[in-house]
Amino acid sequence: MSIGTLVLLRHGESEWNALNLFTGWVDVHLTEKGVGEGKRAGELLVENEVLPDILYTSLLRRAISTAHVALDAADRLWIPVVRDWRLNERHYGALQGKNKAQVLAEFGDDQFMLWRRSYSTPPPPIERGSEYSQDADERYADIDGGPLTECLSDVVTRLIPYWEETIARDLRAGKTVLVAAHGNSLRALVKHLDEISDEDIAGMNIPTGIPLVYEFSGDDLKPANPGGTYLDPAAAAAGAAAVAAQGK
Ligand SMILES: O=C(O)[C@@H](CO)OP(=O)(O)O
Numbered sequence: 001m002s003i004g005t006l007v008l009l010r011h012g013e014s015e016w017n018a019l020n021l022f023t024g025w026v027d028v029h030l031t032e033k034g035v036g037e038g039k040r041a042g043e044l045l046v047e048n049e050v051l052p053d054i055l056y057t058s059l060l061r062r063a064i065s066t067a068h069v070a071l072d073a074a075d076r077l078w079i080p081v082v083r084d085w086r087l088n089e090r091h092y093g094a095l096q097g098k099n100k101a102q103v104l105a106e107f108g109d110d111q112f113m114l115w116r117r118s119y120s121t122p123p124p125p126i127e128r129g130s131e132y133s134q135d136a137d138e139r140y141a142d143i144d145g146g147p148l149t150e151c152l153s154d155v156v157t158r159l160i161p162y163w164e165e166t167i168a169r170d171l172r173a174g175k176t177v178l179v180a181a182h183g184n185s186l187r188a189l190v191k192h193l194d195e196i197s198d199e200d201i202a203g204m205n206i207p208t209g210i211p212l213v214y215e216f217s218g219d220d221l222k223p224a225n226p227g228g229t230y231l232d233p234a235a236a237a238a239g240a241a242a243v244a245a246q247g248k
Pocket residue numbers: 017021022023024025089092116183184243246
């Protein structure tokens with residue numbers, strides 16, 4: 001049997017993306033534009049004949065809703081769904097709910113970029129019980145409320161064992177797998193797939209709402225198309241540049 005196809009989809013624009021706020025595990029809604037991006041993503045899947053057999057999402061509604069709209073547009077709402085916190089966005093610690101431009105102005109570019117894009121420096125932890133903390137959220141009860149902050153390396157540590165147990169197995173079984181997740185959880189996955197160094201991953205940004213397709217030639221799941229293929233490359237390049245410029 002041939003190896004399956006992987007489709008990575010970052011959620012469409014969220015209300016907090018539009019407000020330029022650090023989001024992390026805060027469970028915000030999509031904007032109208034974000035819903036439209038999800039629909040367009042589904043249309044792109046159909047146009048390119050990439051039809052998912054199974055969906056994996058995080059526990060956050062912006063990813064769940066984007067996948068729902070995309071699969072509706074592709075007439076694939078019926079496929080099995082697996083949701084897991086390990087696909088959640090990186091927990092942004094005490095920065096959750098803060099405006100990116102204000103954090104940049106207060107702490108300066110070096111500290112801002114360290115918190116935002118360095119591989120191993122997490123933001124300060126969020127205070128338990130504070131407004132934007134999830135430590136009392138019942139969906140995380142079985143993991144003691146979850147982390148209080150994470151850097152990208154923490155996301156790799158929680159995500160890659162899960163990937164091996166679930167998504168990678170489905171790909172080796174020949175399935176087309178849709179993973180609807182987040183800017184930083186998808187950066188962690190792409191880092192693993194494309195063997196990107198800890199330094200170089202800092203410069204890689206994932207746009208909202210555009211399917212990124214990986215094909216594989218063998219069981220080792222080395223990408224046959226390194227870097228993947230965005231189904232709308234021009235929009236992806238513009239979207240990634242906009243993410244990189246946030247706060248500036
Ligand atoms: O706020 C966040 O959770 C993420 C994704 O929107 O932001 P950033 O791109 O700054 O890591």
